[in-house]
Amino acid sequence: MSDADLDLTDPVLQNEAELAFEGALRPKSLQEFVGQTRVRGQLQLLLTAAALQQRTPDHILLAGPPGLGKTTLAMIVAHEGGRPLRMSSGPAIQHAGDLAAILSSLVPGEVLFIDEIHRMARSAEEMLYLAMEDFRIDIMVGKGAGATSVPLDLAPFTLVGATTRAGLLPNPLRDRFGFTAHLEFYDESELEQVLARAATMLGLPIDGEALAEIAGRCRGTPRIANRLLRRVRDYALVHGGGASVDAVRAALDLYDVDALGLDRLDRAVMETILTRFGGGPVGLNTLAVSVGEEAETIEAVVEPFLVRIGLVTRTPRGRVATPAAWRHFGLVEGARDGSAHGGATLPIDDL
């Protein structure tokens, strides 16, 4: 695969150096954390009140698209309270036993971070209800008619759950979080601050105009901002002339990141809605099949940004392109490539 084929938004494709860089860049305190002013204020209050009362902070749910700082905030919750942090993820907890092993080994006050908590097994979810509420679990010993449940007390802990799809969490689980933070995409001035900090850490001299150009093209997402900055650094290194605004434009064009920050998958989704379905409405599953991607990825990663920048609206009948989308892609509104799939004929359950 050539560099130009790399999908800069795909975490799987990050190499070790990029991961190490990302780790080094994580702010360590709420004060260093850029943007999300409201969430920061709410978290600060929650953590300070817990510290004053010398108790573990309430459980916290962090919801929002990938790369907006959920893992970073979980680390900050642990760091600010001087508490150890245990990290796990929903896909790694496929049996109640997996969760029991983690919970029973927590030390008092520990912060347990479960990423993608909506992907945890249902049996584990049920165990978590009791653990969150009473710091206790019931362990089943034996099988069949002779099985008995043995209660096990746990050390008090704070659960920090992260999810890109808060709507998939069952209500009993959602209700047991003392606070839910909805992380929003960052605005350009916040992203410029994230980038300026990262540029300093990279030792990369870069001016305000160049920073603004990257900030406008990183999908409102700090993780992507940092990644694009590294590509600009590479470009400046190879071509000389420093990280000027021209270097930024050339580097990001090379990596197929357009002026709005749309990447290859965003564009595939938009072009499908616009040209195959005449602007929509088109259902999520049909869209996912058309672009060869999981419906979950379209819904959690692609769509929130397209809606936020006003290229797509969600209607009861499906996704619809806005006039701004037709303009951005230089197409005439209502044009279609002759596909037989008219958006208006889609079944309602495909939304």
Ligand SMILES: Nc1ncnc2c1ncn2[C@@H]1O[C@H](COP(=O)(O)OP(=O)(O)OP(=O)(O)O)[C@@H](O)[C@H]1O
């Ligand atoms: N508010 C912020 N200020 C500075 N840097 C940030 C901020 N938020 C995120 N970052 C940077 O962006 C990168 C991604 O953040 P993080 O891993 O916390 O996102 P995430 O929401 O957990 O993503 P995912 O859901 O994919 O795990 C990190 O390197 C972090 O340093």
